[in-house]
Amino acid sequence: MIKKGVTLRGIEVFEALAGRGSVAHAAAMTGLSQPAVSQQISNLEAAVGAKLIDHSCRPMRLTAAGETFLRHSSLALAHVRQAQSELTVMDLVSLTDLHLGVIDDFDNDLTPRLATILADSMAGCRFRMVTDSSKRLLQAVQDKALHIAIAATDGDAKEGLIEIPLARDPFIIVAPAEIEADGADLLGGRTGLPFLRYEADQLIAGQISNQLSRHNINLTSQFEIGSHLALMAMVARGIGWTITTSFGYCRAQRF
Structure with a gap:
C-alpha cells in the first residue's frame, strides 16, 4: 500500500525539481507557486520518511534516497501518462x-x-x-x-479557434562547436560570425524577430533559410549561428 501523503502531484513536482535543481523552474513547469512547490516536496519527504533533496546546494541536488526514489517514481509517472494517452485515444x-x-x-x-x-x-x-x-x-x-x-502558435488569440497548450519549446542559440563565444557576444555582433535567419514567411521567423525586438536587438543577416535541417547543417559547417528551439536542435542530431 502506498503511504499516506504520497501523491501524483507531489511526485510530478519532485521530478520537475530533480530535473532543474531550482524551485523557480519547477514552479514554472508545474504551474504552481514557489511556496507550493516547497510544500509539495516537504509533504513528499515526510510521507516517504527520507530527505530527497539537498537544499544546501545550488542548484539543488538529489540525495542518495532521492536518486533511488526518482528512478522508480519516473517509471510510475511514465505509466500513468501512457495510460492517460491510451484513454484519450479510446475517447x-x-x-x-x-x-x-x-x-x-x-x-x-x-x-x-x-x-x-x-x-x-x-x-x-x-x-x-x-x-x-x-x-x-x-x-x-x-x-x-x-x-x-x-502546431506552433504565436500566442495571440485567433477567432473561432480553441488553443490547448501541449508543450513549451524555448528559444536557444546554436553556434558552431569550435566558436569560443557566449550568447552575449553573438547577439552583440562581436564575433564576425553571420546570423542565419529562418525564411521570413515562417511562424518561427516572426517569433524570433519579435523576441529580439523586445530586447532592442537588431541583427542583420545575409542568409534566410526555409529548411530547418539546412539551417542546422550550415551552423555545423561553421557558416554562421542561429536561434532555434530546443526541439529543433534535437532534430538536428545528425549534424
Whole structure:
C-alpha cells in the first residue's frame, strides 16, 4: 500500500525539481507557486520518511534516497501518462470522421507513431492526416478544412479557434562547436560570425524577430533559410549561428 501523503502531484513536482535543481523552474513547469512547490516536496519527504533533496546546494541536488526514489517514481509517472494517452485515444473510437493536421517538424518521430496509434484505434473512422507548416495548418482549421491541428502558435488569440497548450519549446542559440563565444557576444555582433535567419514567411521567423525586438536587438543577416535541417547543417559547417528551439536542435542530431 502506498503511504499516506504520497501523491501524483507531489511526485510530478519532485521530478520537475530533480530535473532543474531550482524551485523557480519547477514552479514554472508545474504551474504552481514557489511556496507550493516547497510544500509539495516537504509533504513528499515526510510521507516517504527520507530527505530527497539537498537544499544546501545550488542548484539543488538529489540525495542518495532521492536518486533511488526518482528512478522508480519516473517509471510510475511514465505509466500513468501512457495510460492517460491510451484513454484519450479510446475517447476517439466513436468518431466517424476526423481530419487532423500535424506540423511537419514532427515528420520523423511523432507523426508516424501518432498515425499508427490512431489508425489502430479508429477502424470505423474516415481518418485523414496532413502535415504542413503551422501557419497553413491554423488557417486550414479556421477554414474548417481540418478539425484539429498540432502546431506552433504565436500566442495571440485567433477567432473561432480553441488553443490547448501541449508543450513549451524555448528559444536557444546554436553556434558552431569550435566558436569560443557566449550568447552575449553573438547577439552583440562581436564575433564576425553571420546570423542565419529562418525564411521570413515562417511562424518561427516572426517569433524570433519579435523576441529580439523586445530586447532592442537588431541583427542583420545575409542568409534566410526555409529548411530547418539546412539551417542546422550550415551552423555545423561553421557558416554562421542561429536561434532555434530546443526541439529543433534535437532534430538536428545528425549534424
